[in-house]
């Protein structure tokens with residue numbers, strides 16, 4: 001048994017581990033309480049009666065996605081703050097983490113793909129009109145990435161905190177808006193109508209912004225940090241589309257062309273979302289590079 005230094009004693013271990021004493025709670029932190037396992041592991045409440053075996057998969061799949069959404073939002077909010085304070089290097093670190101979490105979210109569809117059409121049909125009716133379409137975190141995330149949609153806010157009136165959060169996200173500059181404002185502050189010729197505008201409007205492509213990115217992409221050594229942010233944003237856009245695509249294909253293999261539980265046209269609706277671009281000028285600038 002090793003002797004602990006004073007510093008180690010202060011930083012109480014999360015896990016008592018093998019041989020950890022049952023009374024580790026007296027040191028302030030215990031694995032199960034720290035992680036609120038009682039709450040977390042009792043939050044799966046199937047609605048089927050008798051319980052359908054596959055409903056547990058369905059619930060956990062959504063809950064895990066919501067937890068990753070929470071982390072992605074946490075990081076995107078941090079990146080927005082960094083950009084506001086001209087701290088580009090820190091924003092790059094944060095955005096890089098987002099891209100890795102997104103890959104987890106996309107890989108997760110493989111688990112749901114093990115749900116067969118017949119098994120899902122056996123309990124789908126019990127879900128009523130519930131749908132990921134009503135995910136507050138997903139909507140806040142879309143707004144923070146610039147895909148604003150004022151008409152979707154009233155859907156959250158039943159829950160004041162979600163409603164306020166979403167409204168705040170609607171009316172605040174997105175990650176991309178803050179990046180353009182940063183570029184303007186450091187002297188790039190970002191059009192004024194992209195530096196101040198009605199933030200609640202969905203971002204619209206502007207040729208003047210393509211000009212700015214052309215300068216950055218043609219002189220990466222001169223604008224290395226800004227160039228890195230651009231590339232991380234492109235990663236985030238592509239990863240987001242990959243998630244959308246895998247969602248759409250998984251839905252297609254489970255329910256075919258049935259309408260969605262939220263009342264949309266289902267797969268047809270999900271396919272349309274594949275055309276959404278958060279950072280359109282970052283795609284367009286590529287057309288201009290080279291001879």
Ligand code: HEM
Nearest residue numbers: 061062065131132133135138251260261262263264266273
């Ligand atoms: C059997 C599993 C699933 C099916 C059949 C399904 C189906 C659908 C459909 C048809 C829609 C369109 C809205 C509607 O009419 O309902 C939708 C939207 C959505 N779903 Fe799923 N889904 C499934 C699993 C998931 C999971 C695990 C998540 C993770 C959180 C999720 C997140 C979302 C989100 C965020 C939207 C809104 C997309 C947007 O507005 O662009 N779905 N889903």
